[in-house]
Amino acid sequence: MSYPVRKFDAVIVGAGGAGLRAALQLSEAGCKVAVLSKVFPTRSHTVAAQGGVGAALANMGEDSWHWHMYDTVKGSDWLGDQDAIEFMCREAPKSVIELEHFGMPFDRNENGSVYQRPFGGHMQNFGAGPPSQRSCCAADRTGHAMLHTLYQRNVRSNTHFFVEWMALDLIRDSSGQAVGVTAMEMETGEVFIFHAKAVLFATGGAGRVYESSTNAFINTGDGLGIVSRAGIPLEDMEFWQFHPTGVAGAGVLITEGVRGEGGYLLNKDGERFMERYAPNAKDLASRDVVARAMATEIKDGRGCGDNGDHVMLKLDHLGEELIESKLPGIREIAKKFANVDPVKDPIPVVPTCHYMMGGIPTNYRGEVVAPSGEDKEAIVPGLFAAGECACASVHGANRLGTNSLTDLLVFGKSSGDSTVKFLKQNLEHKDLPRDAGDLTRERLDRLNNQTNGESVSEVGAALRQTMQRNCGVFRFPDLLANGVAEIKEVAQRVMRTQISDKSKVFNTARIEALELDNLIEVAVASLVSADARKESRGAHDRADFAERDDENWLKHTLWFKEANRLDYKPVHMNPLTAETIEPKVRTY
Amino acid sequence: MSDMDRLRWSCRRGLLELDLVLQRFLNEEYPSLGAEQRETFNRLLRLQDNDLLDLAMGRADTSDKEFGVLVNLMRK
Numbered sequence: 001m002s003y004p005v006r007k008f009d010a011v012i013v014g015a016g017g018a019g020l021r022a023a024l025q026l027s028e029a030g031c032k033v034a035v036l037s038k039v040f041p042t043r044s045h046t047v048a049a050q051g052g053v054g055a056a057l058a059n060m061g062e063d064s065w066h067w068h069m070y071d072t073v074k075g076s077d078w079l080g081d082q083d084a085i086e087f088m089c090r091e092a093p094k095s096v097i098e099l100e101h102f103g104m105p106f107d108r109n110e111n112g113s114v115y116q117r118p119f120g121g122h123m124q125n126f127g128a129g130p131p132s133q134r135s136c137c138a139a140d141r142t143g144h145a146m147l148h149t150l151y152q153r154n155v156r157s158n159t160h161f162f163v164e165w166m167a168l169d170l171i172r173d174s175s176g177q178a179v180g181v182t183a184m185e186m187e188t189g190e191v192f193i194f195h196a197k198a199v200l201f202a203t204g205g206a207g208r209v210y211e212s213s214t215n216a217f218i219n220t221g222d223g224l225g226i227v228s229r230a231g232i233p234l235e236d237m238e239f240w241q242f243h244p245t246g247v248a249g250a251g252v253l254i255t256e257g258v259r260g261e262g263g264y265l266l267n268k269d270g271e272r273f274m275e276r277y278a279p280n281a282k283d284l285a286s287r288d289v290v291a292r293a294m295a296t297e298i299k300d301g302r303g304c305g306d307n308g309d310h311v312m313l314k315l316d317h318l319g320e321e322l323i324e325s326k327l328p329g330i331r332e333i334a335k336k337f338a339n340v341d342p343v344k345d346p347i348p349v350v351p352t353c354h355y356m357m358g359g360i361p362t363n364y365r366g367e368v369v370a371p372s373g374e375d376k377e378a379i380v381p382g383l384f385a386a387g388e389c390a391c392a393s394v395h396g397a398n399r400l401g402t403n404s405l406t407d408l409l410v411f412g413k414s415s416g417d418s419t420v421k422f423l424k425q426n427l428e429h430k431d432l433p434r435d436a437g438d439l440t441r442e443r444l445d446r447l448n449n450q451t452n453g454e455s456v457s458e459v460g461a462a463l464r465q466t467m468q469r470n471c472g473v474f475r476f477p478d479l480l481a482n483g484v485a486e487i488k489e490v491a492q493r494v495m496r497t498q499i500s501d502k503s504k505v506f507n508t509a510r511i512e513a514l515e516l517d518n519l520i521e522v523a524v525a526s527l528v529s530a531d532a533r534k535e536s537r538g539a540h541d542r543a544d545f546a547e548r549d550d551e552n553w554l555k556h557t558l559w560f561k562e563a564n565r566l567d568y569k570p571v572h573m574n575p576l577t578a579e580t581i582e583p584k585v586r587t588y
Numbered sequence: 589m590s591d592m593d594r595l596r597w598s599c600r601r602g603l604l605e606l607d608l609v610l611q612r613f614l615n616e617e618y619p620s621l622g623a624e625q626r627e628t629f630n631r632l633l634r635l636q637d638n639d640l641l642d643l644a645m646g647r648a649d650t651s652d653k654e655f656g657v658l659v660n661l662m663r664k
C-alpha cells in the first residue's frame with residue numbers, strides 16, 4: 001500500500017525567510033507551489049534575528065559591494081566561495097530595496113532612506129576601516145518584520161501553505177533526480193507523497209545538536225538529515241559559530257556588554273581565570289580568546305557545577321543600580337533562565353552554539369551539487385536549497401553578523417529563479433519510482449514496532465552532551481577522537497528509539513523521534529568532519545593545530561552518510577567579475 | 589484527540605526564550621488551570637512570538653484582564 005499522492009510543480013520545505021523568499025519567485029511566476037512548515041510561517045526561527053540585514057546601500061556614508069565582499073571573504077577565513085560571495089554582496093542592495101518595496105518597515109533616516117547601523121566585521125576600504133554602517137533593521141524586530149512582509153506577499157500570490165506538516169524523506173528516481181518528498185500531517189498523523197518536478201529545501205539551522213544553543217527547539221536540521229539519507233553529502237559541517245556566554249543549560253544569550261561594564265568570569269576555584277589567558281585585556285579580550293579560555297578551564301576540570309561543564313559570570317560587584325541602568329533585561333534573563341539574581345549571585349555561562357556555516361552543498365544559483373564521477377560539483381537535477389540549511393558557500397569557516405539574512409534574501413530569490421527555470425525546461429512530472437515512500441514507511445514502522453528500545457529524550461541528551469563536550473568552540477584532539485567514537489554509539493541508539501504513545505494524532509513524541517533521526521546525521525557529520533580537519537580556520541579552532549594551513553586545507557569538506565566517508569572539493573577562488581581576494585592572515 | 593499534544597506543539601516557537609517559558613508553563617501551571625483559563629491560554633498562544641515574549645518577560649503589559657492573570661503566572 002502506497003501513500004496518497006498530491007501533485008505540485010514544486011515543493012518547498014521550510015517557510016522561514018529563505019523558503020518564503022523562494023516561494024514568492026515561484027508563485028509570482030505562476031507555478032503551483034506547496035510550502036511545508038512544521039510551524040506557522042511567521043513562527044520560523046528567522047523571527048529571532050534582531051541585528052539586521054547587511055547590504056552596501058551606502059546610505060550612511062561611503063560603501064560598496066566590493067568592500068562587503070572583502071569583509072565576507074575575510075570573515076570566512078578564505079573558505080567562502082568567492083563567486084557566491086560576490087553574487088551575494090552585489091545582489092544584497094537590490095534585495096533589500098525590493099523588500100522595502102514589498103512593505104518591510106525598515107528604520108529610516110530623515111531623508112527617507114533606510115537607516116543603517118554598524119556591525120562587527122563590516123568595514124570600509126577593504127578592511128582598512130573605518131567601520132561601515134551596513135546593517136538595515138526594523139527596530140529590534142528585523143526577522144519578524146521580514147517574515148511578515150514575505151508571508152503577506154505570498155498569500156497575495158496564492159502560495160499554497162501546508163502548516164504543521166513535517167517533511168520526512170526525499171524521493172529521487174533512478175537517475176538521481178528529485179521528484180518529491182514524503183511528509184506527515186501532524187494533526188492526523190497521515191503521511192502523503194508530494195510529487196513534484198522540483199524540490200527546494202529551506203529548513204534552517206540545526207543548532208539543537210548542542211546542549212547549549214541559542215536556537216529554538218524546531219531547529220533540528222531536518223533538511224540535512226533528509227538529503228543525507230538520500231545519498232547527498234553535507235558540506236563543511238565542522239564549522240559552527242559560538243557565542244561565548246549563553247546561560248548554561250538554557251542557551252539564552254547574555255550580552256557581551258556585561259563584561260564591557262565590568263563583569264568577569266570565574267572558575268570553580270573562584271579564580272578570575274582570564275587574567276592568566278589575557279593579562280592585559282582580561283575579560284575584555286576578543287570573543288575567540290574568551291571562548292577558548294572558558295573551554296580550556298572546563299576541559300581541565302576547573303568548570304563549575306556537578307558536571308563541571310560551565311563557568312560563572314560575576315556581576316554582583318557592579319551593584320544593583322548599575323545593573324538595572326546599564327544592562328537592562330539581564331537581571332530578568334538571569335532570574336528566568338538561570339534561576340539566579342545577578343545582583344547577588346553569579347550567572348552560570350558556557351560557550352553557546354549560534355549558527356551553522358555548513359549544510360547542503362549548492363552553487364550560487366541555489367542548485368544542489370554533489371560529486372558524480374570526476375565532477376565534484378555535478379548538479380542534482382530538480383533539487384535546490386537556500387538559507388541556513390544550504391552551504392553556497394558564503395560564510396565559509398565563519399559567518400559575519402547580518403550576513404545570514406542577506407544570504408536568505410539573495411539565495412532564496414536565486415534558488416527560486418533557478419527552480420522556475422528548471423520547471424520551464426521540465427514540463428512534465430517524472431514518474432515516481434516504484435519504491436517511493438518505502439524508506440519513510442520503514443522508518444515509521446520501525447519506530448512504531450520497537451520494543452525494549454531507547455528513550456528519545458535520553459538519547460537526545462546524550463547526543464547533545466557528546467557534541468558540547470567534544471566538538472565545542474575550542475577543539476582538542478583527544479576529545480574529537482573520543483567524540484567520534486561516542487557519537488557512533490549514540491547513532492546506534494537512535495536506531496532503537498521507542499515511543500510509548502502510538503496514536504496518530506498530533507503525536508509530539510513521534511515528531512521528536514523523527515527529528516532525532518535528523519539531528520544524529522548532523523552530529524555525526526560534524527564530529528567526523530571536525531576530527532579530520534587538521535588545522536584551525538575560522539570557527540574550527542584546534543588546540544593541536546593552531547594555524548590555518550592553506551597548503552593542505554584550503555578546501556571544502558564533504559561528508560557522506562554512507563560509511564561516514566569524507567571527500568573534499570576546492571574552494572572557488574575566482575569571483576564572477578571582481579578580482580580574487582588572496583588569502584592573508586586574518587586579524588581584526 | 590490529545591489536547592495536550594496539540595498544545596505542546598503550539599508552544600514550539602521561533603524564539604528559544606519562548607520555547608523555554610511556554611514549556612515550563614505547560615508543565616507547571618497549565619495542569620491546574622480551569623477550563624476558561626485554558627481557553628485564554630489558547631488565545632494567548634495566537635499572539636506573535638515577540639509580543640508574547642515581551643509580555644512574559646515583563647517588557648510590555650496587556651490591558652486584557654484574562655491575559656493578565658496568565659501573564660503573571662508566566663512571569664513567576
Ligand SMILES: Cc1cc2nc3c(=O)[nH]c(=O)nc-3n(C[C@H](O)[C@H](O)[C@H](O)COP(=O)(O)OP(=O)(O)OC[C@H]3O[C@@H](n4cnc5c(N)ncnc54)[C@H](O)[C@@H]3O)c2cc1C
Nearest residue numbers: 014015016017018038046051052167204387388402404405
Ligand atoms: C538569536 C538569533 C539572532 C540572530 N540574529 C541575526 C541577525 O540579526 N542577522 C542575521 O543575518 N542573522 C541572524 N541570525 C541568524 C538567522 O536568523 C538565521 O540564520 C536565519 O533566520 C535562518 O533562516 P532560514 O529561512 O534559513 O530558516 P528558518 O527561519 O529557521 O526557517 C526554517 C523553516 O523550515 C521549516 N522546517 C524545518 N524542518 C522542516 C520539516 N521537516 N518539514 C517542514 N518544515 C520544516 C520550519 O518550520 C521553518 O519554517 C540570528 C540567529 C539567532 C539564533
